[in-house]
Amino acid sequence: MAWTALVAALFPQGHAITEQDDLLSGVAQVDGGTVAVIGTTRHASIGVELALAQAxxxxxxxxxxxxRPIVLLVDTQGQRLRHRDEMLGIQRYMAHLGKCLELARQRGHRIVALVYDQALSGGFVSSGLMADACYALPDATIRVMALPAMARITKMPEAVLAELxxxxxxxxxxxxxxxxxxxxEEIWRGDLATxxxxxxxxAQPADHRAALGQARGGRACAQPVxxxxxxxxxxxxxxxxxxVRPRRY
Incomplete structure (x- = not known):
């Protein structure tokens, strides 16, 4: 879904969201109140500049x-794979973005993320997965690593991983x-504004994803550990x- 059509469906009460260099930013009206909107588009590759701009x-x-509540709109192919970004320490810029979102949470900002297109690797970890709750559209593409790359890293045959x-x-x-x-938290279908x-x-700041994974049968060990x-x-x-005994002076 194009971001323009998405925000029209999400914010029928009005918005002032702009796009610049794959960055979406602005404000919108939700249920009579104002929210901040921050996100990415065009399958953005997250380099140092875009990570800093989001932060x-x-x-x-x-x-x-x-x-003010923050709505994150996620469409990213992950971190930019360039020598320049690696040498500049792209992981630190993405960590900075995550820390900024945590600061906002500690200051009382509710944070909700929506994956509306792609969500891959570090670009998703440092944005959508930092929200109080993350949602997705049914046609979204979400993965941390493609199976061919996973096969190279784990040294396991791709056919075995595909079977798993x-x-x-x-x-x-x-x-x-x-x-x-x-x-x-949920896959959204139907009325996106509602x-x-x-x-x-x-939205709650407590992280209950491990308990959800156990209850839904997708992660059996995370919550017990x-x-x-x-x-x-x-x-x-x-x-x-x-x-420990108190010191005597």
């Missing part, structure tokens, strides 16, 4: 409109598999509190 838009919202993808959502692309793993208003009203680590940490902290 600047987030910080501008935090500074100029405290508490039939039964294990971790290996398979597509919004339905990310829904099963808890990475997506779905967005509902998502913003229900998370729970075990937290319980071990609490036990260790309690043990230190019992054994």
């Amino acid at each position: 600047q838009a987030v910080l501008r919202t935090v500074r100029e409109a405290p508490g 993808a039939h039964s294990n959502p971790v290996f398979a692309p597509g919004p339905e598999n990310y829904l099963r793993m808890g990475g997506l 779905a967005l208003a509902k998502a913003l009203a229900e 998370l729970t075990a680590v937290m319980e071990a940490g609490r036990a260790a902290q309690n043990e230190r509190a019992r054994t």
Whole structure:
């Protein structure tokens, strides 16, 4: 879906969103209130400039409109694969974007993301997956790594990975598999404006994706491991509190 048609469906009450160098930014009206809109288009390849531009838009919202909800529109082919970006430390720029979104969350901004076209690798991790809740359209393309690239990294035959993808959502692309793993809150069909208003009203900063993945049968081990680590940490902290003696001066 073209971003112009998307925002018309999402924001029937009006918007002032512009495109510049694959960056979408502006404001829109949702359910009688104003939201900030930040996103990418044309299967954007996230280089240092685009990562910084998104981060600047987030910080501008935090500074100029405290508490204003943020809607992220995701269409990216991932990080830009150029020697220049790698030498400049593209991972640091993308991490900076993620930190800016976390700062906004800590300052009380609700953050909702929508994958409306492509969402690949680091470009998705540092944007859509940093939201309080991430949603997708049915025809969206979502994957962290293509099977041929995964085969090269894992040294496993591509045919084996393709077979695994039939039964294990971790290996398979597509919004339905990310829904099963808890990475997506929901796949939107029908009235997008109503779905967005509902998502913003229900957005919570707590991360419950591991529990969702377990409940939906897509990630069996993430939540049990998370729970075990937290319980071990609490036990260790309690043990230190019992054994540490106050200093005598």
